[in-house]
Amino acid sequence: MASLGQIIFWSMIVLIFLFAAIIILILALTFSGPSSDVESSNRSTIANLGQDVRLSCFLLLPNEGGAQFSDVSITWKKEGLSGLVYQYRDGAANLRDQDPEFRGRTQLFTDVINRGNASLLLMRVRSSDDGVYSCSISSSGGGGSVSVRLRTAAFSAPTFTATKDILIAEAERWLPKPSVTWFDFAGKVLNASTTFTQNSAGIFSIVSMLQPVTKRDPYTCNIQSTMVMAVSEATITGSGVSERTTFTFSAASSVPASNLLSIMTSVLCIYYLT
Structure with missing residues (x-):
């Protein structure tokens, strides 16, 4: 017993x-939502301020045979905004109810709409564009909606110069304010002098100086904000500085x-x- x-x-x-x-x-019940034939290849996107970004939205094809749809209607909205971001109906853009904030800054890829692609090109991204967008599609082959979270930041790859035994990294556009860390080839953290300058738009420029350095030894400069990290590898050569930068982006929490x-x-x- x-x-x-x-x-x-x-x-x-x-x-x-x-x-x-x-x-x-x-x-499962919370996040699955109602059944939908609409999907996005990236539901969380980080856009670089002042540049263009594509918000993905597409209608799932019933097969791989190049199916096309007719009577396609597409509506893009932004959470908390009364006006529309973009609307496509009856074979053409219908911008009568478009919010002035997006006027002249949005378009669809019209040559692929009949194949179910409703992705939105948002041009000259502003900080006010940050938010949750919904894409709704109806067509002869089905329909539904999907949400896309857009976050905005400023980021740029640094440029490197070398003077005597000093290696200098300069990056023009970062927001939020990042941290800067230098490493040697073995991954050891190095001491460097870094200054930040903020312009009238609130965007930071960076000048970071590492000293002393030696030729032909690789150095790594990490510039990291809460949303973006730039990892740059720089090596002083006889003719200047060889450099390479890769970006990684944080996922939605x-x-x-x-x-x-x-x-x-x-x-x-x-x-x-x-």
Whole structure:
């Protein structure tokens, strides 16, 4: 016969899995939303201020045979905005209800609309463009809607110059204000002198000086904000500085179901132990 402790132990195990199943079901219902044939290749996008960005939205094709759609209507909206971002109807743009904020800055890729591509080109991105956008499509082959989160930032690759034993990195456009860290070829953090200058638009320019440096040794300069990181590798050569920069972008923050399950398990275990 099972002891009282064993009964309590197995009861708690059952409760853990029961609570986990409930949490996963709630998350699935919350994030799945209604059935839709519309998708986006990037539901969280970071745009560089002053440049253009494409917000992805497309109607899933029923097969791979190059199917096309007729009677396509497309509406782009932005959360919290009364006017429309863009509307396409009856084979042409319908901008009567377009919000003035987007006038002259939006367009669709008209040559692929009949193939279900409703992606929006947003030009000359502003900080006020930050927000959640919805793309709705209706057509002869189906329809639905999808949301795209757009975040705005400023970022640029640094340029490098070398003078005697000093390596200088200069980057013109960063927002939010980033941090700058230098590393040697072995990954050791190096001391450097960095200054930030903010213009009237709030965008930061950066000048960072590393000293002393030696020729032919590679150095890495990391410029990182809360949304973007630029990793630059620079090597002083006989004719100047060889450089290469790659960008990585932060994903939208979220709490995975596995984390919630772990939290729930920990809470129940603590409860049992006490």
